Amino acid sequence: MLSNTQILTILGLSVVQVMGIIDPSLAKTPQMGWNSWNKYQCNVNETVIINTANAMVSSGLKDLGYHYINIDDCWSLHQRDNTTQRIAPDPTKFPNGISGVASKVHALGLKFGIYSDAGTNTCAGYPGSYGYEAIDAQAFSDWGVDYLKYDNCNNLGLAGNATISSKRYKRMGDALKNVSRPIFFSLCSWGTDDVWDWGRSIGGQSWRMSGDISDNWSSVVSITGQAVPIANISAPGGWNDMDMLEVGVHDQMTITEYTSHFSIWAAMKSPLILGNDITNMTNDIKNIITNNEVIAISQDSLGASVQQRSMKGNTQLFAGPLSKNGYVSLFLNEGNSTTNMTGTWSEIFNNPKANTHKSIAVRDLWAHKDLGRFQGSISVSVESHGVRMLKFSQQA
Secondary structure, eight states: OOOOOHHHHHTOOEEEHHHHHGGGGGGGGGGEESSSHHHHHHOHHHHHHHHHHHHHTTTHHHHHHEEEEEEOOOOOOOSOOOTTTTBBBBBTTTTTHHHHHHHHHHHOOOOEEEEEESSSSSSSSBBBOOTTTTHHHHHHHHTOEEEEEOOOOOOOOOSSSSHHHHHHHHHHHHHHHHHHSSOOEEOOTTTTTHHHHHHTTTHHHHHHHOOOOOOOOHHHHHHHHGGGGGGOOOOOTTEEEEOOOTTTTSSSSSHHHHHHHHHHHHHTTTEEEEETTTOOOOOHHHHHHHHHHHHHHHHTOOOOOOEEEEEEEEEEEEEEEOOOGEEEEEEEOSSSSSSSEEEEEETTTEEEEETTTOEEEEEEETTEEEEEEEESSEEEEOOOTTTEEEEEEOOO
């Protein structure tokens, strides 16, 4: 009997090509990595990328699951190559070309990502991929690209409803399926036209569900609120993208706020894409982004986002299941003073018939401390703009 691989070979298809169509393995859990935009914007070059990649390894971030090193906008010349019609890398910024950078990143055991746009030009005015999807997808594959962030600027007005936007993004989704290299497809359409309803079907593995994040608390709160109604859509193979992390980017939030930001993104199964200078981090920032217990919630194999269980004044309670019958809850205080919060078993486990007499072991994931066993409910003190992130050993 012929193997699956032999059958595909006879049909003239590679295993990778078929995987690109039907296999969600690129996104079994939310992607983790780093992107150049938040810190460097257009001041990106080969030195920045390689220094960051080296720091990803030396800092231990790679071992925690941060695998992607992604270049954002401004990496190319303003005109395509006249002969090949490919986007031309800026030789001043990238003297070894994109393939040269990708090779160095791969040599460190990391993956490499790039940026383009589902329009005529990128947001910064460089060539977009609309009308050149097959050419660009092939170039990215040839260069060793593992990840494509695909923006939404200069889209010729081809937006306004799900049918129009999905058709435009599907052009690149189809092109990526036809190259030999598996490339993670990250849709950056700013949450327009209900992208969470069609992103997966056109080949996307994640989709931005809001406008751009900023390095301030109100931005974190706003995006969290927008994510609540669609939290259940995130699942293995496709994720709601709450935007890149601002932890430590411009130091415009407190350590408490950055901790909350990271916790919410992890618990809601948003991609964890760092945006700070990881070559020069304070211990406080490093402690946030290297919390292996919180990262384990993000990368839990069940892939279930927490859901909002209650909203009382300036507080919110989130909770959701984990693999192996575990559970996680997030107590969030958006208010300006410390407050006590209580979660009952009925609220946390979303079950009015929860066994209130059941004794459950609880662990604080930021204190790295077992809190003991509790029956029926648990109460915690949560500081202003802070969170308490608790893991339950079982469900009630």
